[in-house]
Amino acid sequence: xxxxxxxxxxxxxxxxxxxxxxxxxxxxxxxxxxxxxxxxxxxxxxxxxxxxxxxxxxxxxxxxxxxxxxxxxxxxxxxxxxxxxxxxxxxxxxxxxxxxxxxxxxxxxxxxxxxxxxxxxxxxxxxxxxxxxxxxxxxxxxxxxxxxxxxxxxxxxxxxxxxxxxxxxxxxxxxxxxxxxxxxxxxxxxxxxxxxxxxxxxxxxxxxxxxxxxxxxxxxxxxxxxxxxxxxxxxxxxxxxxxxxxxxxxxxxxxxxxxxxxxxxxxxxxxxx
Amino acid sequence: xxxxxxxxxxxxxxxxxxxxxxxxxxxxxxxxxxxxxxxxxxxxxxxxxxxxxxxxxxxxxxxxxxxxxxxxxxxxxxxxxxxxxxxxxxxxxxxxxxxxxxxxxxxxxxxxxxxxxxxxxxxxxxxxxxxxxxxxxxxxxxxxxxxxxxxxxxxxxxxxxxxxxxxxxxxxxxxxxxxxxxxxxxxxxxxxxxxxxxxxxxxxxxxxxxxxxxxxxxxxxxxxxxxxxxxxxxxxxxxxxxxxxxxxxxxxxxxxxxxxxxxxxxxxxxxxx
DNA sequence: ACAAAAATGGAATAAAAATTCCACACAGAG
DNA sequence: CTCTGTGTGGAATTTTTATTCCATTTTTGT
Numbered sequence: 001x002x003x004x005x006x007x008x009x010x011x012x013x014x015x016x017x018x019x020x021x022x023x024x025x026x027x028x029x030x031x032x033x034x035x036x037x038x039x040x041x042x043x044x045x046x047x048x049x050x051x052x053x054x055x056x057x058x059x060x061x062x063x064x065x066x067x068x069x070x071x072x073x074x075x076x077x078x079x080x081x082x083x084x085x086x087x088x089x090x091x092x093x094x095x096x097x098x099x100x101x102x103x104x105x106x107x108x109x110x111x112x113x114x115x116x117x118x119x120x121x122x123x124x125x126x127x128x129x130x131x132x133x134x135x136x137x138x139x140x141x142x143x144x145x146x147x148x149x150x151x152x153x154x155x156x157x158x159x160x161x162x163x164x165x166x167x168x169x170x171x172x173x174x175x176x177x178x179x180x181x182x183x184x185x186x187x188x189x190x191x192x193x194x195x196x197x198x199x200x201x202x203x204x205x206x207x208x209x210x211x212x213x214x215x216x217x218x219x220x221x222x223x224x225x226x227x228x229x230x231x232x233x234x235x236x237x238x239x240x241x242x243x244x245x246x247x248x249x250x251x252x253x254x255x256x257x258x259x260x261x262x263x264x265x266x267x268x269x270x271x272x273x
Numbered sequence: 274x275x276x277x278x279x280x281x282x283x284x285x286x287x288x289x290x291x292x293x294x295x296x297x298x299x300x301x302x303x304x305x306x307x308x309x310x311x312x313x314x315x316x317x318x319x320x321x322x323x324x325x326x327x328x329x330x331x332x333x334x335x336x337x338x339x340x341x342x343x344x345x346x347x348x349x350x351x352x353x354x355x356x357x358x359x360x361x362x363x364x365x366x367x368x369x370x371x372x373x374x375x376x377x378x379x380x381x382x383x384x385x386x387x388x389x390x391x392x393x394x395x396x397x398x399x400x401x402x403x404x405x406x407x408x409x410x411x412x413x414x415x416x417x418x419x420x421x422x423x424x425x426x427x428x429x430x431x432x433x434x435x436x437x438x439x440x441x442x443x444x445x446x447x448x449x450x451x452x453x454x455x456x457x458x459x460x461x462x463x464x465x466x467x468x469x470x471x472x473x474x475x476x477x478x479x480x481x482x483x484x485x486x487x488x489x490x491x492x493x494x495x496x497x498x499x500x501x502x503x504x505x506x507x508x509x510x511x512x513x514x515x516x517x518x519x520x521x522x523x524x525x526x527x528x529x530x531x532x533x534x535x536x537x538x539x540x541x542x543x544x545x546x
Numbered sequence: 547a548c549a550a551a552a553a554t555g556g557a558a559t560a561a562a563a564a565t566t567c568c569a570c571a572c573a574g575a576g
Numbered sequence: 577c578t579c580t581g582t583g584t585g586g587a588a589t590t591t592t593t594a595t596t597c598c599a600t601t602t603t604t605g606t
Contacts, residue, residue, distance in 0.1 A: 037355050082310050110535045114398045117531045118391050125387045156429035228288035248538050254527040258390045261525050262383045327555050
């Protein structure tokens with residue numbers, strides 16, 4: 001007897017053997033199929049109570065399906081909960097785990113990044129707060145000149161935005177730090193302008209400092225960053241959150257780029273009106 | 274002190290109080306925000322190990338946020354896990370929405386780009402030719418210095434590649450055309466180097482010309498472009514095809530960026546061997 | 547630089563949970 | 577109707593897990 005390793009296998013096994021099971025085990029099987037979340041999260045006695053059986057029956061049940069005990073079977077339900085459960089950060093981790101054993105054919109690498117990118121985009125859809133997004137558009141739309149600040153990995157995003165804003169005839173300045181003039185470029189920002197800053201952990205100190213200074217001068221700051229702990233979140237008028245997935249120790253820009261593009265299009269639409 | 278009852282409240286509390294927390298508690302807060310699933314499913318000692326803290330610190334952490342103990346706090350994470358999972362399953366994804374009749378609310382714009390990005394990534398998986406990909410890696414791996422040429426919309430991709438190659442300690446030169454020196458920069462390319470050019474229609478004349486000249490000097494040219502009609506395809510040793518989807522008259526860079534990233538990782542892996 | 551207070555690590559302890567065990571119930575065969 | 581074997585409830589036991597406690601270290605305020 002070999003225990004099902006995946007939720008799908010287990011589900012299948014439960015269905016096939018359902019008829020042959022004893023009264024109590026049948027009862028448990030039905031409960032398990034109806035309440036997989038309970039199976040994943042509750043304790044033996046908790047489930048026993050809800051399903052109106054004895055705790056020992058649950059152990060017998062698990063053993064009847066080849067597991068060493070209830071806990072081992074519960075792991076199958078837990079894994080399923082995480083994997084199906086949209087929390088995409090955990091999906092990154094499962095990429096990482098596969099990686100250690102998988103052979104690296106070229107295709108697997110591309111597939112991983114494609115999957116990662118898709119997951120990141122899916123996540124983007126969920127985490128972007130429409131109110132914040134609208135507020136960001138408003139600040140940018142009202143700005144005379146948009147200043148763009150980003151360094152290192154985020155720089156390409158700013159670079160893309162500079163290109164796209166120019167297409168819209170929206171004036172902007174890309175603070176590229178050329179010639180070590182990062183702050184000099186940044187300090188030419190005036191009342192009526194706005195700063196759009198992009199940075200992810202580990203946050204570029206220059207960008208963080210510029211954001212703070214600009215805010216202190218009462219100039220609107222819109223930022224794109226990762227999560228509530230970011231120093232940009234705290235010092236911006238509005239902060240859009242993105243989290244690109246890290247696969248094979250590298251972080252893509254697919255989600256961030258898509259957000260940037262959306263920002264541009266929404267801004268363009270607003271300017272037309 | 275009242276303990277946050279929902280995940281969102283907790284998340285918020287973690288963020289606002291993050292700065293005032295002690296070193297260990299801060300560390301735990303970061304881990305919790307990054308790995309909510311672990312917080313939901315793992316045991317105290319399991320989490321302690323992964324987050325590199327003592328089990329007792331986790332209990333202190335929970336108490337610092339008003340819970341009676343770790344278990345009470347964990348319930349918040351578990352509830353969130355179940356609820357976010359349920360939403361995910363119910364979500365419907367509809368591609369190819371009817372743009373003409375749809376009202377353009379802010380969300381629809383983001384959804385369109387997300388869908389477009391996903392479609393582009395899916396497509397990328399299909400169209401990338403593994404042999405060409407491998408050949409590209411080979412040329413780049415053997416190059417002494419990689420020259421990167423791209424203009425306008427493609428420039429951010431080159432910019433990202435420059436950053437990533439530097440991370441790999443792979444020497445590269447980003448031909449940015451600063452000071453109108455595009456060709457001057459490009460002509461410093463030597464035997465033993467390679468050119469990586471990125472351009473899409475309408476093709477940048479500078480990049481096309483540089484590709485031709487470089488090829489004539491028998492220096493390997495790898496390019497990223499769109500389809501067989503591209504002048505880059507015809508004048509490169511190997512050309513990787515990508516097609517980012519155009520939505521609302523704007524073209525994203527999600528797929529191209531993902532291809533670039535994959536190139537970097539594959540190259541990095543090859544260099545390690 | 548010092549004392550006081552806060553934070554930390556790690557072992558000790560308490561609590562909770564999983565698992566085992568056994569007496570009993572119940573169905574089917576003789 | 578009783579014997580036999582499987583199934584079941586529930587208490588006892590073992591294992592795992594959470595929590596507490598205190599000696600030690602680190603920070604803070606003077």
